[in-house]
Amino acid sequence: MARKGFYFDMTSCIGCRTCQIACKDKNNLDTGIVFRKVITFETGVYPAPGVYHYSSTCNHCENPKCVEGCPTGAMYIAEDKTVQHNPDKCIGCQYCTWNCPYGVPQYNAKIGKVSKCNACKDLTDRGQNPACVDACIMRCLHFGDLDELEKLYGGGTISELPILPPASETNPSIRIKPKAIALNKNFREKEV
Amino acid sequence: MSGFIDKIQNSTITRRNFLKGSAATVTALGLAGCGSENKLSSVSSAKSVDAENGKWISAACWHNCGGRCVNKALVVDGVVIRQKTDDTHEDSPDFPQQRGCLRGRSQRQQVFGADRLKYPMKRKHWKPGGGDKSLRGKDEWERISWDEALTYIADELKRVKKEYGNRSILHIGGWSSRITDISRTLGLFGGYCEYWNTNSFGSWAMTPKTVGFWQLDAWDQTVNDRFDLRNCDTIIMLGMNPAWSAMGSSSWHYLQAKKAGAKFIGIDPFYNDTYALLEADWIPVRPSTDTALLLAVAYVLITEDDPVHKPLIDWDFLKRCTIGFDAGSMPEGEDPKGNFKDYVLGTYDGQPKTPEWASEICGVESSKIHELALAFGKTNKVAFLCGMASARTKNSDNLPQLIMTIGAMTGHMGKSGHMTGSTLHATSGNGGPALVKAGSNGLPPIPNPVDDAINAGEVWNAILEGKYTFTGSGDFTSPDQYQPGEEREIDIRVIYHSGGATLQTSDGMTKGIEAHRKVDLVVSHAQFLTTNAKYSDIVLPVTTEWEKKYGGFLGGGLVHTGNREMLIMYSQVTEPLYEAKDDQWIARELAKKLGIDEKEVYPFDEKQQFFNTLASIQVVNEDGKTYGPLVTITQEDINKWGVEGTPQTGKITYEELKEKGVYQVKRFQGDNYGYIAFEDFVKDPEKHPVSSESGKLEIYSRKLADTINKMGFSKIKPIPAYIKVTDGYEDTFEDWETKVKGEYPYQVINPHYLRRSHSVFDNVKWLQEAWPNPVFINSKDAERHGIQDGDTVLLTSAYGKILRRALVTERFMPGVIGLPHGAWVDMDEKTGIDRGGADNILTGQVPTGQGVSGFNTCIVKMEKYDGTPLIPDVEKPQRIIF
């Protein structure tokens, strides 16, 4: 099966965080747990500042360190090659929270387990889009066969940015169409 | 498959967990359709959440939020488990889905929030006549019955009417006192004193119509439709931020123009996300100084125009379509020396309005002003667009006129690819008549026998001091507002809030709180313990749109109601929560207590009102000119519903509309629905005059100056001239000549912020988590005060003090502070400092010009706060009372 993942057109993203909330709604997440998180970065200095946003979630990596390290097999690669989590097996050791270089799995002390984006598998299995994708105000999120997405929404994408760990660590299934300033190593995270 | 099973199990767990959390208690409760806590267990024990068996209901998203979107709620066993947005058709830039924003997506968190007001309640120490009035805002609450609540209110209204007359009842219904249900009851009761403001519009409230900058009977229809944006070479934006303030598809539409090759320029103190998206050339300008900047633009255009080698000005346009530009085009009876051109050149006042002159005031380098002026040149296809933030400033009455003047000088009007005007909110970047027109419920209006109407800039002072300036009745859209000012005595005894978040969103909240602590009775209709409710004596819990039995409609109008291309019909999602009642029920019941026949208030019921509205919705025909009914209604339908009406044939059945939740006109490039503003006028100004006295665009407007100068708040000239702004940049100096800074050296503006729609949604935890609401401070200024990200900062104006956590940024101009608009006040009674960061704690009661609320004109001092630091808003407890 072809590799599935997210395509993110950073050049169109306005950082509105609708995707983040759509995800919270879809997954009924309490405050403190966020599966998709939009993070804002500033570059440059007045009067030539830059700002860009990164809508982050699980990258459903090809070599997922979360799966590799999970002692129970609760974190696993599903038949559609997305990375899934089985709460029935999870012991809540939180090892995956140390292993994922993207800080994706989140420990929920109330249930004693971790959880993370499941690529809305229930929806995609029925041929629908993930909730975040259909929510995006600027139509800059897409999900599916990565090569097809590149054809549909434009090539020239990358899967590594100064704000991200080296792609070689886990081989993330992500295609980012970056803003030029996002390649700048001098970035500042800002909680707008 | 296993993934799906996991998912279900997962959601069961999170849901059970969720049920313990804030919103959920009520989710279970309310949706079970009962009014008692008992049902909680039965729903929370529901084993699994089966999305497949749920029903998607078209759910209202009804706020004054800058958008108008399709919102749907998935209801399973009476519980809303999820939401979604428009998926009624394939999505494309030409025919976009009406996608909702983060606020709409968390609507269920709001409706079912644990902090919903559940019962009518009374402030413990309130007694007829007021009781201990100083306790308002800090007293305990007592649960009372509806009958008690309405009796208290009715008795007090009767007493006050008898002792002081109807004038002593101040009824506030948001931007206009005449629009809420209670206005009907109070009208029949003998009337009430009105409150009016210009809030969104600033000086676009009255100036545009007066000077002829007005199309389709509106101020914001002087721009072409969204397809024509793609024909522009340059789009110059002055104070616009659709990326935050026009959710829905506006930003996406602008992006299409960029993709089609348009270059963008953004004139703004804030390098906002709109400019970032469009890669605009940012021209940082100080707040409330656009007049100086644009006068210098005019200066460059006038002095550098060369019809042959460097044609910048469209002289033909000026000659045919305007008056007052130069001595030759002045209206009869006026001194020719008063013309615009000579003013700009400084012919008579000795001060040419050069870029250097402007630069000192507005902060834009003169070379940049020069560059900007050339970008306006007539040979370029230019859209000169502005929001209204720059006009929500003091002494800005000439600004819309000046914007028009620049557009007229360069001929950017009436042609494809050329447009000039204000555009914001749900219609941002998409001018033109509504293609689907909202219907009407057919209720006859009930007049207000009292003619008093107090402007927002004086209302709290009027209560405290017993006098105000009367300038006409009604609201800013009323034909008889803007009369010569007349000082009147007034003795307000009752404040009745039946809509709007006025104490929170109106100028001078510190004074407002004081005023609320003076009167005999304050009543609020409220869904949460909002600022209005908090400072009230009796609070009546009202339903949200999700609870309305017949649902309703949104859109089909312009600006604050929706975009021109669609109309939404929403249905009931849940029974009313707890003891909440809708405003109309309250209006009826209160009428009964006041001895008024309820039939007089509402001659027919909500069902008939709904039907009337449904039946009168109009939709454009394919010719793009004629309209017909939207909804097909049969005699059978009419019989079934038991309403009065006549069958009609439209484009969609009621059932289909209800199921889809939206009717959207399908658009494509070259369809018949395009719109070029001023097209007829520019072709033949004599045959198609505009709204001004002269029928031309009035660069010199005698009427504008007369009207405003007679109102008495402040003075202007008939031409757009520079006026020193009260509390403006110049006032940040103790001595402007020697440039010695004064007590309040910083300017504050209030960007409309994505966590909320004004004050609405501010209490939703998901949104607080996503948007923490800092105060934006330029890095240089922050450095001067030793302020870093996350530090608690104290802002002090002449009117109040607030705290917020700092966000140090390069995106705001030095000297300018961005305080997001609409945060709920959270007053620390001990220190008198607001921990919520409410913008209007910093503003005062200072009306100028046409009664403009100059929110973006505000000066403060800033310091790092050495008291207890603020915790993030998301960690604060919800305001749960019962």
Next chain:
Amino acid sequence: MKELPLLLFTLCMQASVGTIIMIMVAKHFQRDREFKSAALVAALLSVAGLLASFFHLGTPANAFHAITNLGSSWMSREILFTSAFAALAVLYVFFAFKKPGAKGAINIIGWTAGVIGLIDVFMMSKIYTSSSVAVWQDASTFVEFYASVIILGAAVLFLTSPKNLSGLTISYLGIGVLTAVAVQAAFTISHYINLGMMDGPGAVSASLLSDMSGLVIAQWLFLILGAGFLMFSKILEKKINFTGYYITGTVLCLGLIIGRYLFYAISVASRVGLS
């Protein structure tokens, strides 16, 4: 601190492994001694460590799944080896107390436990070095964990059996501790220096560390004090009294506890924007 269970777990296990090994070493020089109380402490430590680790789990009821991913998970492997080691430690005690005669079996069990324990500590280190937490990825994690094995093993012996230790044994233990502290110090210093030059999570860790410099000083003061004490007694060829060994043992333990606290306290997981 939410990693308190892990702090206890790693220290207990390393102490237990160290103790078993030190017992075997000591027995090599003093064939007549059994060091039963030390063995008992070792077994108790391993059981306590295992128990502590459960407090770290959000869902201990699922723990039986934890060794199902031996193919790739260092944690899975570690759990297997930890359990095996603990079982052997308990078995060792059982034999030492119940079947003191079975010297051969005791020796085999002891040495096997030691080897399994050393492998376990390797896996334990691997869990951290292979994670995405920058401060842990360094070789100093191995060094710290193995140094802990030596120092804590010696400390337990000092604390449980000072009377039974011969001068020679003490010398060897002393040399072991000294070397361990010295090597650990060398690696830690270079690790901290590296940390200071990193950006992303490493930089955040470095700044956390500089906020806790008081603890860093305390840690090394204790370790050097403990090691120095042994060195001092060695040079002077003076026999120190029992209190001296108790103090040495306690001070060394304190140094390691502080060190382990810092190990967790300055850990910063990698995430977007911190890379």
